[in-house]
Amino acid sequence: MAWSRTPFEGPQTECLQKLAIKLATNGPHKTLPTPRLIQLQHAGVFIIKTTSAVLVWEHLYYPQLYLPLKALEDPALSSEPGSEIHDPNTKARIAQVLTLTVASRTIPNVLSFSANLSGSATSLSNLVRIPFDAIDTWYEESTPIYVNPKDPFKRVDVLLSTRPIKVRIGGQVVASTTTSMHLYETGLPARYYMPLSAIDGTVLRKSDTRTKCPYKGEAEYYSVEVGGEAWKDVVWFYRSPILECAKIEGGFLLSCRFGHSESADDAIGLCCFYNEKVEIELDGEVLETPVTHMSNANPNAKPPAARNKSITTTGANTIRRVTPTHQDNSTITILANMQFNRHLFLAALAGFL
Incomplete structure (x- = not known):
């Protein structure tokens, strides 16, 4: 049946902070780079294209697509930095919340991970999490992604x-x-x-x-x-x-x-x-x-x-x-x-x- 959304998909900043701290502290369940062309279409414009996306399992059920920070360097896209998220113990910055804008439409609650994450969270360094439902259409190559990214380990x-x-x-x-x-x-x-x-x-x-x-x-x-x-x-x-x-x-x-x-x-x-x-x-x-x-x-x-x-x-x-x-x-x-x-x-x- 259809998967329910992870609780971190909502707009609550508090949930986003909890997710960032959890992932930076314990790391994701697993990650897998994908060579597929990932494209994002929003407000009628293709705003991001990358072959360096990473499938990230925030939980056991299905993955999310995280994008490299450099993929945000798109002329159709502007980025506004928001609050920083720090490790509760070391006080080191682990992530920052961004708001993206394309064609006068905003995309809030974008999570940008720091470049110097360590341990089990190393694979998240310089990756960006854009809420899946915040984008009009995600594509793998030229095929729309339906509901959420598929798990390549599932048959x-x-x-x-x-x-x-x-x-x-x-x-x-x-x-x-x-x-x-x-x-x-x-x-x-x-x-x-x-x-x-x-x-x-x-x-x-x-x-x-x-x-x-x-x-x-x-x-x-x-x-x-x-x-x-x-x-x-x-x-x-x-x-x-x-x-x-x-x-x-x-x-x-x-x-x-x-x-x-x-x-x-x-x-x-x-x-x-x-x-x-x-x-x-x-x-x-x-x-x-x-x-x-x-x-x-x-x-x-x-x-x-x-x-x-x-x-x-x-x-x-x-x-x-x-x-x-x-x-x-x-x-x-x-x-x-x-x-x-x-x-x-x-x-x-x-x-x-």
Whole structure:
């Protein structure tokens, strides 16, 4: 799923000072120079171009792009020095807060590290941290960076599986299928994406929640209601996933059934349940509940009453179940390996048939 922003992404100077002191004292978790051309576009102007950027892990989850100080020497960019940040023990200056200006638009809370950092913080010397969200568009080469920089040590694989899978919530089977896409992402639990037709549509409730992931795209959500109790945002899907994860787009499995849908919601992507909040049975074996920041110690226990808030339960928003008319596993295998987005996929499908 989409990563939440680090608390240091906000405009609070105090948080910025804490980050600078933490990194200068303990060093980042790791750093990695990147030879890719990093470009920043702001206010319609390319203000920075460099092949000397450094990926810096301020925390374990994903990196930030730090830029060399000399990259700020751009005629379209002006820099105004602000407060200095000092080591609380040695009183040595470790960083300075800058405000950048381009085309009369300011970019505050830019952190410029000193040139003489030592120890585990040496790799940050003369590097500049610009808040990712403060820039209109970041580019790797000529490709926009979506949400946040990707972790080069992370891999995402999407594999077709015909192992039977069941999902239970509150002790009730709410989904069952023998055809699914298994998504394996480094450091995270396996995720099991299944057609909407595999889910009991009477338990689904539309949600307004949206999140973004740099590897998959923008996710939309459903909540689930079982026995009068609600599990909020426990199902998600990607209507138009990023190309590298195109196999979780609904067309790869739904369209290959050669049937016509009764519901416009067939156009959604394959649906996935939070392993941490439900019980999943794969190939006859109940899987152990993974422990992540989304964990629920007892996935089949009734959720607290607060979960019932802000969940649409009107009949008009209940999702109808789609009954497939035909399934051909050989066709599924062919389609699942086609690396097209939705429009190219549909064109290819028409030619294939």
